[in-house]
Amino acid sequence: MKVTKKMLRVLQVGLLLTPPWIASAANLVPVPQANPQGTSLTVTTLGTIDTNNPFFKPFGNGRACASCHQESQGWSITPAGLQARFIQSNGNDPIFKLNDGANSPSAPVATLAQKRAAYSMLLNKGLIRVGLPIPAGAEFVLVKVDDPYGFASATELSMFRRPLPSTNLKFVNTVMWDARETFSDVNSKLCVIGSRPAQCFASTDFDLLHQSNSAVTGHAQAAQGLTAAEQRAIVDFEKSLFTAQLNSTNAGSLNAAGASGGPNALTVNNFYFGINDLAAGDYLTGAPFNRNVMAMFGAWRGLDNRPLPPPPVPGRPAPPPPTISPTDIARASIARGEGIFNNKPFNISNVSGFGDELRRPLQRGSCASCHSTPNVGTNSVPHLFNTGTSAVNVRTPDLPLYTLKNIATGEVVEISDPGAALQTGKWKDIGRVKVPSLRAMAARSPYFHNGSAKELGDVVRFYDKRFAIGFTTQEIADLTAFLSAL
Ligand code: HEC
Ligand code: HEC
Secondary structure (H helix, E strand, O other): OOOOHHHHHHHHHHHHOOOOOOOOOOEEOOOOEEEOOEEEEEEEOOOOEEOOOHHHOOEOOOEOHHHHOEHHHOOEOOHHHHHHHHHHHOOOOOOOOOOOOOOOOOOOOOOHHHHHHHOHHHHHHOOEEEEEOOOOOOOEEEEEEEOOOOOOOOOOEEEEEOOOOOOOHHHOOOOOOOOOOOOEOOOOOEEOOOOOOOOEEOOHHHHHHHHHHHHHHOOOOOOOOOOHHHHHHHHHHHHOEEEEEEEEOOOEEOOOOOOOOOHHHHHOOOOOOOOOEOOOEOOOOOOOOOOOOOOOOHHHOOOOOOOOOOOOOOOOOOOOOOOOOHHHHHHHHHHHHHHHHHHOOEEOOOOEOOOOOOOOOOOEEOHHHHOOOOOOOOOOOOOEEEOOOOEHHHOOOOOOEEEEEEOOOOOEEEEOOOEOHHHHOOHHHOOEEEOOOOOOHHHOOOEOOOOOEOOHHHHHHHHHHHOOOOOOHHHHHHHHHHHHOO
């Protein structure tokens, strides 16, 4: 039997982890998971996935963390996965609970058809209803509610949000879309350089311990919170996980031929608070901001350059032109996409939290300006931005629309998700959300906090329009291929 390159790769992946014959039933060796672009893989620094960890334990209403954070779906949930669960369980899987799985907690669910309607946001876009009030002392009031499900009010607005992946948390410094599990700490050294008043933060570990408890009492409606030991076990488990696309249908292995995609490289990818901040550079070394944030596929640049044909020999037929493999064509496209992500400049205009607040106001930048963590794309510090994903002009009829009025100025804004403003009560924070990690995205469509972009191509077209970038068709294809390979 001939040992192929592919077999060797499978072997390599297997050897890095505990061999399957040693693992017990509760300790699973992660295997590649299929997705529309190829396969993704989770690597755990603990060797195996211990399904006895409280992450997998049902609490309160029968839900576990794993109900909404599934390995096969990039540790989030996808409409395809949810529809399969709905059919298999006749809508009785614990994820289908009225409190936050349904469009409204008071939706009728007596029949299967009613259930299908009640859980349509979950089934169609993988969205969980996050219910939050207008905070006391807010700079604004709610003057109008247009909730297609007839529930939302100032006491509890409904926000429909995608579960953020419970993997790659090493690279996260802001927890939850609206940072509601990101805690300030005046005694901390994790401070945003130049912030006045000083913005200093608790460790992400602290945030995640707190978050695990909120999830159990919130999503899982448990009467009692987690023990300290359970919180620790869940967070240690989550933090051991690294997930990335491993193989691409078109480009093959994403860590072959000099490239460093895939999850193994991610486990040793560096991160610390302020590793590559647009305004202040590297907090540790003092190096200026490096806009070459993504640096995995440089070796694939130009793989589709056709070599010159040999000079014709008189009297002989011209040799056939040199061919380029479809794999190399796909790899070259990914490499170009990486370059576009880092370097294609555009005007980052009218983004609240960006031009108005950064220490060195700058309007012209690239995708890397906000997605600044090397090879991951979270923001290097806890900055939240309003890029317009909740704006009234892109609101779809399945989302609620809220009209907020500034008490001091009388100014009015319509928005489908007020984001961080429901935490801080500040007018300037309306619509701001965190910058999510961009790894293993092919496993967890749809995108943006409200699932408004079905495909990664839709994300690219959103930005093209929003910032009038003027991408060519080729650039859209290249950037999409790159995002799909992360
Ligand atoms: C009913 C579905 C559901 C359940 C159950 C659930 N989550 Fe989540 N999780 C979500 C949603 C939705 C978000 C994003 C909500 C937001 O930002 O407003 C989220 C966000 C998170 C985040 C934030 C990641 C980041 O990048 O900020 C972590 C960590 C997390 N969940 C872990 C857990 C843990 C641990 C449990 C179990 C104790 C759990 N979740 C249970 C739906 C769920
Ligand atoms: C002004 C800062 C900023 C810039 C510039 C920016 N992004 Fe984003 N990006 C964000 C924020 C904030 C979000 C979350 C928005 C939301 O979910 O509503 C996001 C979300 C995304 C997502 C969705 C991830 C997910 O898990 O749903 C992708 C993909 C993405 N950006 C790619 C890009 C690309 C490609 C570019 C360049 C064309 C770019 N971004 C430019 C701030 C930015």
